[in-house]
Amino acid sequence: MNKKATGFYESFDRKDGSRTTTYCAGCGHGIVQKLIAEAIADMELQDDTVFISPVGCAAFCYYYFDCGNVAAPHGRASAVATGISRSIPGKVVIAYQGDGDLGAIGFNNAFQAANRGDGFACFFINNSLYAMTGGQMAPTTVAGQKTTTTPYGRDVSRDGYPLRVCEVFAQLEAPTYIARVSVADTKRIMQAKKAVRRAIEIQRDGKGFAFVEVLSPCPTNWRMDSIESARYCTDVMEKTFPLGCYRDRSSEAEIIQPRKATTTLRDLLGSSTVVESVVDASFPTIGMKFSGFGGQGVLSLGLVIAEAAGRAGRFVSWFPSYGPEQRGGAASCSVVMSGQEIGSPTVDAPDILVAMNQPSLERFAPNVRSGGAVIYDPSIPVEFKPPTGVRMLPFPAIEVAKNAGVPKAVNTAFLGALSAHDLLPIDDDHLLSALADSFAAKPHLVEKNIEVFKAARQTVWEDKVEMGR
Numbered sequence: 001m002n003k004k005a006t007g008f009y010e011s012f013d014r015k016d017g018s019r020t021t022t023y024c025a026g027c028g029h030g031i032v033q034k035l036i037a038e039a040i041a042d043m044e045l046q047d048d049t050v051f052i053s054p055v056g057c058a059a060f061c062y063y064y065f066d067c068g069n070v071a072a073p074h075g076r077a078s079a080v081a082t083g084i085s086r087s088i089p090g091k092v093v094i095a096y097q098g099d100g101d102l103g104a105i106g107f108n109n110a111f112q113a114a115n116r117g118d119g120f121a122c123f124f125i126n127n128s129l130y131a132m133t134g135g136q137m138a139p140t141t142v143a144g145q146k147t148t149t150t151p152y153g154r155d156v157s158r159d160g161y162p163l164r165v166c167e168v169f170a171q172l173e174a175p176t177y178i179a180r181v182s183v184a185d186t187k188r189i190m191q192a193k194k195a196v197r198r199a200i201e202i203q204r205d206g207k208g209f210a211f212v213e214v215l216s217p218c219p220t221n222w223r224m225d226s227i228e229s230a231r232y233c234t235d236v237m238e239k240t241f242p243l244g245c246y247r248d249r250s251s252e253a254e255i256i257q258p259r260k261a262t263t264t265l266r267d268l269l270g271s272s273t274v275v276e277s278v279v280d281a282s283f284p285t286i287g288m289k290f291s292g293f294g295g296q297g298v299l300s301l302g303l304v305i306a307e308a309a310g311r312a313g314r315f316v317s318w319f320p321s322y323g324p325e326q327r328g329g330a331a332s333c334s335v336v337m338s339g340q341e342i343g344s345p346t347v348d349a350p351d352i353l354v355a356m357n358q359p360s361l362e363r364f365a366p367n368v369r370s371g372g373a374v375i376y377d378p379s380i381p382v383e384f385k386p387p388t389g390v391r392m393l394p395f396p397a398i399e400v401a402k403n404a405g406v407p408k409a410v411n412t413a414f415l416g417a418l419s420a421h422d423l424l425p426i427d428d429d430h431l432l433s434a435l436a437d438s439f440a441a442k443p444h445l446v447e448k449n450i451e452v453f454k455a456a457r458q459t460v461w462e463d464k465v466e467m468g469r
């Protein structure tokens with residue numbers, strides 16, 4: 001009997017609790033996903049599986065698979081799989097990608113993961129075009145194939161040749177398993193089932209990178225019915241993309257020991273003291289934004305505060321954002337500190353904003369929460385109406401840093417000001433030790449920055465506080 005795989009949810013919320021998916025009739029996605037869902041359920045791996053959904057027709061896999069789910073940006077499922085397989089070793093990590101997603105936008109992510117032999121299974125659904133966006137040519141479009149962007153057929157002299165991903169990956173040393181299968185008919189589906197299971201077994205056994213390309217019909221964009229599109233798969237696509245197992249080293253592959261992340265916050269700051277975060281319901285969640293130009297020490301300021309909060313036993317996140325310029329471009333970072341685990345490192349409505357230039361002030365101050373505070377240098381004119389209930393605190397950080405003999409340490413002056421104004425619920429010992437460690441590579445700057453911090457703390461400026469209206 002044709003049963004629903006128990007690796008799927010009982011019902012799919014995307015379709016009002018029904019069991020229908022978003023896929024068109026005759027589409028191969030549903031078949032491949034059923035094979036994966038059956039495999040993880042039969043192997044009792046659902047509770048240990050993280051499934052990474054792509055962008056494309058399969059974007060809603062997290063509505064279907066009853067396991068851990070992460071949605072990746074376009075082309076990045078393999079990169080996300082690399083991160084997850086390293087950060088939570090021992091899990092079965094599955095990246096699911098289409099041919100626009102993997103073959104074009106994210107090719108290098110998948111290629112480098114394959115070259116490193118990262119510990120995840122990558123299922124690559126090849127339907128020879130960009131399906132979700134209406135059928136444009138993809139790297140896998142076969143010679144002569146008509147798509148919306150090749151209405152006269154793909155001309156290899158103009159458009160290049162179809163990309164054979166299995167054959168490319170087979171040149172690499174690291175992958176454990178590489179296979180190309182099809183879901184065009186029952187016999188092929190049974191072969192695909194074996195390949196899917198082999199790839200997942202390799203993950204269960206910790207034996208490295210497994211790649212399964214699946215030729216998959218897309219009746220809608222091929223403008224064919226289900227039977228014609230299945231025939232197109234076998235009669236046309238297989239000539240360009242021959243089916244077969246390109247590599248299976250699973251029997252001789254050694255179990256790969258999980259790799260550690262290469263850099264941690266503590267590595268960056270040169271600290272050897274690891275403090276466990278403690279759940280403390282009485283400690284509020286505080287979102288902070290630090291913003292200015294690249295080169296002003298905006299990211300360092302946030303990093304020092306994050307490190308100090310970590311040393312104080314708080315949960316903390318630090319999330320930088322900056323442009324391509326080394327100096328002078330916009331730079332900002334978000335810091336969240338909390339007595340609870342942090343759900344998201346992004347801060348859209350900060351409690352505290354440190355704005356080190358006018359564009360930052362204008363961009364972020366209107367979003368500060370009521371009851372929050374904006375701290376900025378008074379040399380920056382406030383040419384907007386501050387939000388209601390927000391304290392606007394002009395602190396002369398440039399002057400303080402200059403008078404202390406370290407004009408570049410404006411960020412440290414702001415740190416001292418935050419501390420002096422009780423805006424940071426972190427004691428000075430933690431702030432100063434984090435500040436000192438942040439100059440591990442430039443120890444001659446430690447004392448100077450501590451002087452700036454102390455000068456900022458002693459600066460009288462409360463009477464300049466303006467209240468937003």
Ligand code: SF4
Binds near residue numbers: 028029
């Ligand atoms: S557009 Fe093509 S790939 Fe997308 S769901 Fe429909 S048949 Fe499947």
